[in-house]
Amino acid sequence: MHAESRYLHIEGVGKSFPTRNGEFVALRDIDLDVARGEFVALIGHSGCGKSTLLNLIAGLLAPDAGLIILAGREVREPGPDRGMVFQGHSLLPWLTCFDNVYLAVERVFGGREPKARLAERTRAALELVGLAHAAHKRPAEISGGMKQRVGIARALAIEPKVLLLDEPFGALDALTRARLQDELMRIVAATGSTVLMVTHDVDEAVLLSDRIVMMTNGPAATIGEVLAVPLPRPRDRLEMAHDPVYLRCRERVLEFLYRKQTQLEATV
Amino acid sequence: MHAMTSTLNARGGGALLASPSAAGGNAPANDAAAAAPSRTAPMRLTTAERAEELKRRALRAALARLLAPVLGILLLLLAWHLVARANGQLPTPGATWDAAMKVFSDPFYRKGPNDQGIGWNVLSSLERVGIGFGLAALVGIPAGFVIGRFAFAGRMAAPIISLLRPVSPLAWLPIGLLVFKAANPAAIWTIFICSLWPMVINTAVGVRQVPQEYLNVARVLALPESKVVSRILFPAALPYVLTGVRLSVGVAWLVIVAAEMLTGGVGIGFWVWDEWNNLNVPHIIIAIFVIGIVGLALEAMLLLLARRFEYSR
Numbered sequence: 001m002h003a004e005s006r007y008l009h010i011e012g013v014g015k016s017f018p019t020r021n022g023e024f025v026a027l028r029d030i031d032l033d034v035a036r037g038e039f040v041a042l043i044g045h046s047g048c049g050k051s052t053l054l055n056l057i058a059g060l061l062a063p064d065a066g067l068i069i070l071a072g073r074e075v076r077e078p079g080p081d082r083g084m085v086f087q088g089h090s091l092l093p094w095l096t097c098f099d100n101v102y103l104a105v106e107r108v109f110g111g112r113e114p115k116a117r118l119a120e121r122t123r124a125a126l127e128l129v130g131l132a133h134a135a136h137k138r139p140a141e142i143s144g145g146m147k148q149r150v151g152i153a154r155a156l157a158i159e160p161k162v163l164l165l166d167e168p169f170g171a172l173d174a175l176t177r178a179r180l181q182d183e184l185m186r187i188v189a190a191t192g193s194t195v196l197m198v199t200h201d202v203d204e205a206v207l208l209s210d211r212i213v214m215m216t217n218g219p220a221a222t223i224g225e226v227l228a229v230p231l232p233r234p235r236d237r238l239e240m241a242h243d244p245v246y247l248r249c250r251e252r253v254l255e256f257l258y259r260k261q262t263q264l265e266a267t268v
Numbered sequence: 269m270h271a272m273t274s275t276l277n278a279r280g281g282g283a284l285l286a287s288p289s290a291a292g293g294n295a296p297a298n299d300a301a302a303a304a305p306s307r308t309a310p311m312r313l314t315t316a317e318r319a320e321e322l323k324r325r326a327l328r329a330a331l332a333r334l335l336a337p338v339l340g341i342l343l344l345l346l347a348w349h350l351v352a353r354a355n356g357q358l359p360t361p362g363a364t365w366d367a368a369m370k371v372f373s374d375p376f377y378r379k380g381p382n383d384q385g386i387g388w389n390v391l392s393s394l395e396r397v398g399i400g401f402g403l404a405a406l407v408g409i410p411a412g413f414v415i416g417r418f419a420f421a422g423r424m425a426a427p428i429i430s431l432l433r434p435v436s437p438l439a440w441l442p443i444g445l446l447v448f449k450a451a452n453p454a455a456i457w458t459i460f461i462c463s464l465w466p467m468v469i470n471t472a473v474g475v476r477q478v479p480q481e482y483l484n485v486a487r488v489l490a491l492p493e494s495k496v497v498s499r500i501l502f503p504a505a506l507p508y509v510l511t512g513v514r515l516s517v518g519v520a521w522l523v524i525v526a527a528e529m530l531t532g533g534v535g536i537g538f539w540v541w542d543e544w545n546n547l548n549v550p551h552i553i554i555a556i557f558v559i560g561i562v563g564l565a566l567e568a569m570l571l572l573l574a575r576r577f578e579y580s581r
Contacts (some may be wrong), residue, residue, distance in 0.1 A: 058488055077490070085490040090481040094503040096580045103499055107489045138579070158489070 005059070007163055007194055008038035008057070011068035015052055022268075025220040026052045030066065032213060034162070034221065039188060039195045041205035043253065044215030044224075046260060050198045051087075054166050057196065057232035058084050071161050081109045083155030085168045089147035091139040097150045098135040101125050101157050126150070126161040128187055145176040152184070156191065163188075165197040169204070177201075178237065181208060189233060202257070204233075206249045207240060214256045227252050337441045359550040367550035368557075375440045375461060384534055384543065386554075390562060393524050393535040396452070400459025401520045408464045408516070409509060412471025415500065422472065429465060437462040437523040451531035458527045466515035474508025475501055503579070510574040517570060536562075 013030040016023045026049040034040050042050040050237045055061045057068055059078035068075040070082065091100045108120055126132050131148040139147050148168055155163055168184075169177040181204060188195055199205050205212045209229050216224040229249050231240070240246040352358040361368070373385030415425045440461045444454030456562050476503055486496045528537025535557055543551040 060484060060487060076488045079490050080488070082488065082564070086481060086484065088481055089460060092485065092487050092500065092503070095499070103491075104489050107491055107495070140579070148281075 005035045006033045006069075007038075007071060008032075008034040008182075009069040010066070011069075011070060012058070013053075013056060013063045014051070014065035015061060015063050017054060020244045025217060027056075028065075028220045029222050033227075034194060035196055036194060037192050039208055039210045040197070041209040041212045042196065042215060043196045043200060043202070043212055043257070044221065045217055045257065046200060046247065047218045048215045049218050049221040051166055054164050054198050057162070058082055058164055068094045077082055080104070080158045081161045083158055083160030083163045085148070085151045085155045085163070085165045087167045087170055089139065089144075089151045091147055091150055091154075093139050095139055096136050097126065097131060097142070097153075098122055100139070100150060101154045105157050121157055125153040128190070129153045129183065134153065138197065140173070143176075145172050145180055148172065148180060149183070149255060152187070156187065156193070160193075162194045162196060165195065167198050168199065170200070172194055182237065184208065185233075185235065202253045205253060207235060207237060212249070212253055214253060217261050225252075225256055308375070347526045359553065364550045364553050368554045371551065371554055381534070382532075386536075386539065386558065387536055388537045389539040390558060392533070393537065394527065395519070396456050396519045396528075396535065397459055397524050399557070400456040400524075401517055403456075403517060404460045404463040404520075405467060407460075408467035409471050412468045412509070413475055413497070413501070413505075414558065415468065416472035416475025416505070422476075425468075425472075425518075429468065432461075433465040433469075437519075438526055438530065439526060451533055454526065455527040455531045455535075456535070456539065459523055462523045463516035463520040466519060467509070467512040470508045470512025470515065471505060474505030477508070478504040504515070506577050507574065509579060510570065514567060514570045514574065517566050521559070521566060525559060 001009045010030055010032040014025070016025045018024075020208075030053060032040075032265065034093050042053060044050050046160045052061065056063050057070075057075060058236060059075050059082070062076070075082075091097070092103070095103065102118065103122045105118050105125070109121065113121075123135065126135050129152055131146060131149055131153065134146060139150070142150075146169075152168070172180065175177075183215055185208060187193075197233045198206065206229055212229060213223055215221050227249060231243070231246075231249075232246055273559055348358075349566040351362040371386050376387065377385040411425075415422045422541050437458055440458045441454055444457035445451070448454050448457065482500050482504060483496075491499070524535065525537035525540065528535035529541040532538050532541075536555060540552055540555045543549075543555065
């Protein structure tokens with residue numbers, strides 16, 4: 001019934017970690033629905049559990065409470081129906097860029113398609129991120145921005161139901177970051193991907209997202225506010241700089257992060 | 269001896285003297301090039317000069333690098349010479365050199381089972397090391413993988429390894445003799461059991477230290493275990509495995525000499541013992557050098573192999 005608007009359905013999810021001083025409650029009562037083709041950003045101060053939430057959706061962690069349903073199936077373990085781009089690029093240093101992507105392609109399509117088709121998919125993915133020319137290079141031979149693009153190519157090449165980005169541009173310089181954000185917008189528009197992105201960059205969140213999920217400070221973090229970003233696409237970074245809607249959204253997020261959440265922190 | 273050292277010193281001093289003048293000669297040329305970049309003739313001269321200067325600098329650096337090790341060896345020879353002169357029974361470096369020339373003039377003679385050239389002795393020792401070490405690698409590396417990958421297996425193996433690893437190589441020899449009822453397999457058995465542990469332990473450590481981020485890649489893709497091993501665990505652990513291999517070969521080469529002294533037959537260890545019984549001390553010293561050089565060569569070969577498999581992150 002709600003297949004499209006509740007493509008990714010998160011209900012009452014909580015997660016605690018055992019520590020020496022007892023249970024540490026990282027997340028509680030997370031309820032979130034992501035529609036198919038939607039771009040959602042998770043933003044919050046560091047330590048608010050946004051990466052934990054992403055890892056729960058990826059299946060790398062199991063929730064203590066609640067459930068996560070992706071395209072009608074409960075998430076119980078990691079799987080290639082979710083494409084993950086890690087904070088560190090996580091490319092295998094002994095494989096070329098091509099082989100790094102091919103490893104993922106082979107895993108997902110290997111049984112059904114001939115090798116030539118797998119290689120074609122790999123090349124197409126590298127082309128999508130503009131790295132066809134670096135296919136034969138190893139991660140150590142390319143820049144940080146290029147590595148992150150290979151990571152995106154690897155995640156996209158397996159045609160995942162949802163793309164999970166964990167602060168993918170956090171380690172890059174501002175100029176490279178801006179270029180990759182533009183590129184990500186172009187790729188997402190071209191592929192119609194459903195994206196969940198963790199970030200702590202307000203401009204990045206507003207520029208890229210359809211909705212911004214703002215998280216309260218940990219411990220026991222949860223969703224504080226959800227802000228829709230009613231900006232038409234394609235969005236141009238320069239035009240956005242003085243677009244009233246953009247500026248209002250930006251202000252709302254900043255206000256949440258620096259007024260409401262710092263006050264909360266002070267009272268805790 | 270003295271003459272040689274002073275020659276070397278003079279050479280080193282010369283190199284030191286040459287450097288400031290060469291640098292002084294280079295600096296004005298640089299200025300000229302900077303002041304008149306449009307004039308091609310001085311530029312070309314400068315590049316030629318610079319190449320010449322670079323070549324000279326490289327040669328000097330190479331000589332300087334060689335100086336310390338050469339001095340070290342000369343110091344060893346000098347100490348040996350002095351001890352031999354004072355002692356009287358120990359052959360001097362010169363006498364040993366003469367004996368070595370004779371030994372190496374015919375390294376592959378055969379006069380019966382107990383009297384063979386040094387070449388045969390070294391080769392049969394290497395053969396034993398090769399078989400014992402090869403078997404240890406076949407068992408130790410896969411075992412290390414299992415121990416490193418599965419925590420349960422690791423906990424199972426921990427007491428066994430802790431208990432058996434510190435045992436002296438020669439304590440294993442009687443067990444080998446008992447089981448195999450022959451000297452040669454017993455020596456190989458001793459090599460096997462002693463060179464096993466470094467490979468097991470290093471492989472296990474290598475597999476355990478594989479960064480979680482690589483394993484997360486495997487997990488989110490849900491890669492089958494065979495791919496995890498071939499694409500992630502093996503390449504990530506390979507430098508550690510090769511360190512284990514290098515340590516193992518070193519141990520094997522240490523152990524073989526001791527084992528052969530006890531088992532007899534043909535081999536460099538037996539040769540040492542045999543020459544001791546003949547009171548042929550120069551030959552014992554020659555054997556010590558041969559053992560050292562072969563050990564060094566084994567190490568260098570494996571280091572070269574390890575470099576080939578290094579990757580940069």
